[in-house]
Amino acid sequence: MEKFKEHSVEHSTDDDLIARGIEHAIEEQRQIDHGVARIIASQLHSGQRSALYEFTSTGSISRPDLFFDELGVDYKTLDDEARWNIDALMVYALGRIQDQDTDPKQDWSRLWGESERHDDRCAACMEHLANPHAIGCPLEYAEEY
Known part of the structure; x- marks a missing residue:
């Protein structure tokens, strides 16, 4: 968890927002926030036809199998931080699916980082x-x- 603390607070990049969001989720023993999940997916999607793009745009997880397949592509070749991000997004998505909360979200495009907290x-x-x-x-x- 220490590696997440090296990120800048003053000039936050998307990577900084993700790192802080995961750090807060770990400290508070909860899933990442919607906005953090959206940032992670935005960095991983492979284009407009992908399930991760659909999630980034609308908050919908309408194709869970494809969503998880896209997250697993090249997983073993990624660095630790990228795998942490994917793991956090997987836990988030599993929670939404378990809660049967896979529909598009109103005002989804306004979420970025932990701004919704x-x-x-x-x-x-x-x-x-x-x-x-x-x-x-x-x-x-x-x-x-």
Whole structure:
């Protein structure tokens, strides 16, 4: 985990945002955030027909088999940091699939890095607390969240 701390905070690159996002997820024992997953996929997709491109553009995981196949391409030849990124994205995607949350996401294009980590947003659907929960949000009918 120390290797993630060497990234700059002042002038964040996508690699810095990914590293910090993975570091925070490890520290907090959770999956990476939506925005971090989007950055990782944006670095790995092979073009507009790929499942990773579809995910980067819309947040959809409509073709899980292809999504995971694309993540596994050349995995063994990659450096440790690239494998960490892929592993984090795989865990994230598996969580979404397990939750049957594979549809496109509203306002997906606004997410980048951990920008969606705000106390004023629902942790499950990312809707602002002043708005109703997104359709299908598990906290939609909860009294407190």
